Each structure stands twice: as C-alpha cells, then as structure tokens.
Amino acid sequence: MPKSVAITPAPALTSPFRSKSEREQDRAEKREAVLLAAVRMFNARGYHAASLDDVAASLGISKPTIYHYLGNKEQVLVECVNRGLSMLREAADVAAGAPGSGHDRLRAFLLRYACINMDDFGRCVIRTSEEVLSMDSATRFRARKREIDEAVRGMIAQGIADGSIAPVDVRFASFALAGALNWPARWHDPEGPLKPDEVAEKLVDIALGGLTPRN
Amino acid sequence: MPKSVAITPAPALTSPFRSKSEREQDRAEKREAVLLAAVRMFNARGYHAASLDDVAASLGISKPTIYHYLGNKEQVLVECVNRGLSMLREAADVAAGAPGSGHDRLRAFLLRYACINMDDFGRCVIRTSEEVLSMDSATRFRARKREIDEAVRGMIAQGIADGSIAPVDVRFASFALAGALNWPARWHDPEGPLKPDEVAEKLVDIALGGLTPRN
DNA sequence: CAATCAATATACTCACCAGTAGATAAAATA
DNA sequence: TATTTTATCTACTGGTGAGTATATTGATTG
Numbered sequence: 001m002p003k004s005v006a007i008t009p010a011p012a013l014t015s016p017f018r019s020k021s022e023r024e025q026d027r028a029e030k031r032e033a034v035l036l037a038a039v040r041m042f043n044a045r046g047y048h049a050a051s052l053d054d055v056a057a058s059l060g061i062s063k064p065t066i067y068h069y070l071g072n073k074e075q076v077l078v079e080c081v082n083r084g085l086s087m088l089r090e091a092a093d094v095a096a097g098a099p100g101s102g103h104d105r106l107r108a109f110l111l112r113y114a115c116i117n118m119d120d121f122g123r124c125v126i127r128t129s130e131e132v133l134s135m136d137s138a139t140r141f142r143a144r145k146r147e148i149d150e151a152v153r154g155m156i157a158q159g160i161a162d163g164s165i166a167p168v169d170v171r172f173a174s175f176a177l178a179g180a181l182n183w184p185a186r187w188h189d190p191e192g193p194l195k196p197d198e199v200a201e202k203l204v205d206i207a208l209g210g211l212t213p214r215n
Numbered sequence: 216m217p218k219s220v221a222i223t224p225a226p227a228l229t230s231p232f233r234s235k236s237e238r239e240q241d242r243a244e245k246r247e248a249v250l251l252a253a254v255r256m257f258n259a260r261g262y263h264a265a266s267l268d269d270v271a272a273s274l275g276i277s278k279p280t281i282y283h284y285l286g287n288k289e290q291v292l293v294e295c296v297n298r299g300l301s302m303l304r305e306a307a308d309v310a311a312g313a314p315g316s317g318h319d320r321l322r323a324f325l326l327r328y329a330c331i332n333m334d335d336f337g338r339c340v341i342r343t344s345e346e347v348l349s350m351d352s353a354t355r356f357r358a359r360k361r362e363i364d365e366a367v368r369g370m371i372a373q374g375i376a377d378g379s380i381a382p383v384d385v386r387f388a389s390f391a392l393a394g395a396l397n398w399p400a401r402w403h404d405p406e407g408p409l410k411p412d413e414v415a416e417k418l419v420d421i422a423l424g425g426l427t428p429r430n
Numbered sequence: 431c432a433a434t435c436a437a438t439a440t441a442c443t444c445a446c447c448a449g450t451a452g453a454t455a456a457a458a459t460a
Numbered sequence: 461t462a463t464t465t466t467a468t469c470t471a472c473t474g475g476t477g478a479g480t481a482t483a484t485t486g487a488t489t490g
Contacts, residue, residue, distance in 0.1 A: 023458095023466090030467095045346050048263035051447055062469060064450080073448065103427065127344075129401065131260050156426070166428040172417040173426055175402070176395040180422070183394025186344065202387040207395070210425025211371070211388055212318065213381040238436090238487095245437095266477055277439055279480080288478065 031069045033059060038066075039080040039120045047077055047132050077128065078137050084125035085144045087116045092151035102159025107204060109155060114181040114200035118188045126185035149174055180207040246284045248274060253281075254295040254335045262292055262347050292343065293352050299340035300359045302331045307366035317374025322419060324370060329396040329415035333403045341400035364389055395422040 037058050041050040052073055056063045070076050095109035116122035125145075130138040152174045159165030180203055188199060252273050256265040267288055271278045285291050310324035331337035340360075345353040367389045374380030395418055403414060 027466090046261075046263065046344065048261065049346065052449090053447070063448085064470090065468060067449070068467065106426075129261065129342075131264065159426070163428065165426050166424070168421055168424075168426055169417055172414075173421050175398060176418050176421040177426075179396065179398025179418075180391040180394040182398060183390060187390070199387075202384055203391050203394075206383055206388050206391040206425075207422075208426050209381070209383075210421075210427070211321075211374070211380050211383055211392075211423050212425070213378065214429055242436090267479090268477070278478085279440090280438060282479070283437065 027069070034066055034069050035076065035079055035083070036120065038076045039083075039124045042077065042080065043120065043123050043127060047128065052076070074134060074137065077124075077132070078141075080121055080124045081128050081141060082144075084116065084119075084121035084123075085141075085148070087119075087122060088113060088125070088148050089144070091116065092148055095155065096151060101164035102155055102157075102162050103164035103208075106152070106155040106159055106165070107208060109152070110177060110181060110204045110207070111200050114184065114203055115196045117182055117185045118190065118196040118199065123185040126182045149178070152177065177207055242284070249281055249284050250291065250294055250298070251335065253291045254298075254339045257292065257295065258335065258338050258342060262343065267291070289349060289352065292339075293348070293356075295336055295339045296343050296356060297359075299331065299334075299336035299338075300356075300363070302334075302337060303328060303340070303363050304359070306331065307363055310370065311366060316379035317370055317372075317377050318379035318423075321367070321370040321374055321380070322423060324367070325392060325396060325419045325422070326415050329399065329418055330411045332397055332400045333405065333411040333414065338400040341397045364393070367392065392422050 034055070038050070038052075038055045041055050041058065044050070052063050052066050055076075056066055066076070070079065091109055091112040095105050095112070098105050098108060100108075117126055128141070130141060133141060153170050156165055156168070156170050156173050160167050160170070181200075184196075184199055184203070188194065188196070190196075249270070253265070253267075253270045256270050256273065259265070267278050267281050270291075271281055281291070285294065306324055306327040310320050310327070313320050313323060315323075332341055343356070345356060348356060368385050371380055371383070371385050371388050375382050375385070396415075399411075399414055399418070403409065403411070405411075
C-alpha cells in the first residue's frame with residue numbers, strides 16, 4: 001500500500017486558479033507595489049515633480065491602473081506617509097512599554113526612529129510638507145506627527161523625573177532631537193557606504209551626549 | 216557773511232529726474248523686491264507649487280516684468296538660495312576670525328546659523344532640495360553648502376584640539392548640529408510668539424550640551 | 431526732434447499632467 | 461453558457477503654468 005502522503009487537500013502552489021482570499025492578497029500586493037514605486041519617485045523627485053505616469057512606467061503599467069488601486073495622487077501620498085507614521089508610532093509604543101530608565105527608553109526609541117527616517121516610507125514622512133496636502137489631510141498628518149512628538153516628550157520628561165536625563169526644556173529638547181535625526185532623510189544615501197544602523201547610533205550618541213566635554 | 220551751507224550741489228531729494236546710478240539702484244531694488252516676494256512664495260508653497268504668476272500678482276505686477284529682471288524661474292530660485300548661502304558664509308567667516316576657544320567660536324556661529332535658517336532666504340536654502348535644480352546649479356549649490364559644512368567641521372576640530380569640545384566624530388557631529396538647527400526652517404512660524412533669537416539659543420544649548428546629565 | 435532704450439502690459443503658445451471615458455479580455459459567478 | 465466583475469489598456473479632456481511675441485508709453489541720448 002502506498003504511503004498516505006498524496007492525499008493532502010491539494011498542494012496547488014502553482015495553480016492559476018486563485019481563491020477569493022488569494023485574489024484579495026494579490027490585489028493588496030499590487031497596491032503595495034504601487035505605493036513603494038510611488039514613494040521612491042516622490043523621494044527622488046519631490047511630490048509635484050513626480051508624475052503618476054512616471055510611477056506607472058517604473059512598474060511597467062499604465063496610469064489608469066494606478067487609479068484602479070488608489071483614488072488619486074494625494075491618496076497615494078497619504079498612504080505612503082501613513083505607512084511611515086505607523087512605523088514610528090509602533091516604535092514609540094514599544095519604547096513606552098520597555099523596561100529601563102527614561103534615558104534608556106528614549107535612546108532605544110531614537111535609534112529606531114532614525115532608522116525609519118532613512119527608509120522609503122519614513123523619508124517620505126519627513127520630506128512631505130503640509131503645504132502639498134489638502135487641509136483635511138494636513139490636519140490628520142499634523143495630529144499623527146504630534147502623537148510621536150508627545151511620546152518623545154513623555155520619555156524625556158520621565159528621564160528628567162528619574163534623574164537619567166538633565167533638566168532640559170522638554171519642548172526644545174524634542175525639537176533638537178527630531179531635527180538631528182530627521183536630517184538624514186535629506187542627506188543619507190541608501191546606496192552609499194554608510195549603513196543606517198551606524199548612522200543612527202552615531203547621531204543618537206552625539207545628540208544625547210552633546211559636544212561639551214564631560215569631566 | 217552767511218554760513219556756506221546753502222551752496223551744496225543741489226538737494227534734489229524728490230526730483231523725478233533720476234541719474235544713471237539712481238536708475239541702476241531703482242532697478243536693483245525692484246529685482247530685490249521680486250526675489251523677496253518669490254522666496255516667500257517658495258517657502259510658503261514649495262518651489263513647484265509657487266507660480267511666477269502668483270509671485271507677480273503679490274507685487275501687483277505681471278509675469279513678464281519678472282522676466283525683465285530675471286532670466287527664468289530657476290534663476291529666481293538660485294538667486295534666493297545664493298542670498299541665504301552668502302549670509303551663512305559670512306557668518307562662518309566672522310566666526311573663524313573671532314577670538315576664544317573652538318567651543319566659543321562654534322557656539323557663536325551656531326547661534327547666527329540658526330537665526331539665518333529662520334529668515335526668508337535662509338529657510339529657502341534649507342527647503343530647497345537639489346532635485347529641483349538643474350544639474351549645473353545643483354553642483355554649485357552643493358559646493359557652497361559644503362563650504363559651510365567644512366567651516367563647521369573646522370571649528371569642531373579646533374575645539375577638540377584645544378580641549379573645549381569632547382573628542383566626537385567630527386563628521387557626524389556636524390550632521391547632528393546641522394539637523395538640529397536646520398529643522399526650525401520647517402517648523403518655526405515667523406508670525407508666532409517664539410522669537411528666532413530665543414529659539415536659536417535654546418536649541419544651541421541643547422545641541423551642544425546634550426541630554427545626558429553631567430555631574 | 432528723431433532714434434533708441436527701459437519698463438511694463440496683454441495675449442498668446444506649448445508642454446505637461448491629473449484625472450476620465452470607454453473598450454477589451456479574462457476570470458468568476460450564477 | 462450567460463452575466464457580471466476585475467484588471468487593464470488607449471485615447472482623450474481640461475487646467476495650469478513656464479516662457480514668448482509684440483505693443484505701448486515714457487524717458488534718455490545723439
């Protein structure tokens with residue numbers, strides 16, 4: 001008698017007949033591919049200078065196909081920005097629930113924050129200025145950025161409370177850190193020799209430690 | 216005998232007849248007015264979204280008048296950026312020739328740097344990304360920014376040498392400082408309650424001092 | 431005074447690009 | 461098998477905005 005191996009429901013890994021959920025996943029994948037191509041074009045040329053025709057061409061498809069997956073150009077941008085914001089938000093939540101002093105938690109978060117800012121969607125968050133969005137989207141964008149900022153301020157305040165951070169002005173400290181760690185979204189070259197991890201660590205060390213000597 | 220006061224060449228302060236040099240100055244003033252209106256529009260809406268028609272309208276003139284004073288839209292932007300860069304360059308030269316430790320000179324320069332970045336033309340330097348420029352202009356732009364960056368690195372290196380700055384990685388220190396002090400070009404509101412001087416001082420103190428407590 | 435130059439305007443051209451109409455074909459569903 | 465749904469295309473519309481052609485007027489110069 002043959003072994004009972006061949007009776008499993010149907011391997012069908014390469015079948016051209018897709019189930020409903022498979023089709024939904026196909027669609028989601030294509031949508032993601034559009035967003036990735038778009039965010040790269042936006043980052044490379046700026047939102048206004050990047051045309052959806054070019055995005056489509058970079059995927060070997062036509063512009064109406066993009067409209068089949070996304071409503072309009074602004075929605076494409078908004079989705080890209082939201083992906084970046086979600087990554088930042090998640091990092092903030094992780095840091096908030098982590099053990100250690102305020103300084104430790106802040107440091108861990110900032111490392112992740114800096115890395116996200118050197119990634120496609122994170123760069124887009126930094127490089128997208130509110131002027132290009134509709135008032136409605138701009139409001140939501142601002143609110144989500146504010147959440148991240150508040151998380152940072154919270155960590156700084158806790159660090160001050162537990163003595164692991166110097167008694168600085170919380171608001172300006174958060175601005176200064178954000179600036180130092182957002183800036184790589186402008187200058188860091190993903191193709192270059194500097195790895196995001198290293199950049200993040202060096203910048204965070206300098207931003208937290210300062211330049212004034214300690215003794 | 217009367218005093219010899221009334222014999223001066225001719226006051227003529229309100230004469231409608233302008234000399235050649237006066238006409239040249241008129242022209243230069245109008246050119247400046249165009250640049251100022253343009254840089255504000257660029258800062259408010261972004262280069263691509265700001266049309267020269269709008270810039271002209273904001274001055275109560277027509278677009279061809281702008282072309283009478285400047286060659287094309289890119290040249291308008293380049294002139295704006297150059298004004299900002301010149302301010303930064305001058306600040307760097309002043310700081311380089313000032314007395315005091317490396318730390319002192321760096322600090323003085325950074326205060327000025329941050330203020331320039333909150334001014335019309337300085338903001339434009341920060342907000343203009345190379346992708347919007349022709350390759351030629353982008354090269355020149357990069358070179359001039361590099362000069363400023365090298366001045367900063369020089370001051371840091373000197374500070375390390377004379378012991379007034381901790382032995383940090385010079386390149387990353389300069390990136391971190393630049394980021395922290397460029398960022399206000401994105402968020403500072405000239406109409407708001409925060410005065411550039413105060414912002415600059417707070418940010419510079421945090422950037423140089425860091426967040427880690429000293430004892 | 432005639433000829434030229436400077437400053438400005440109106441009214442265009444041309445290219446690009448977001449977004450749409452409508453066709454087609456394949457797959458899914460009834 | 462007939463009908464509907466999905467994915468995709470080609471070909472368009474409509475608006476916007478950079479840059480130009482050309483006219484006008486007033487001042488400058490020979």
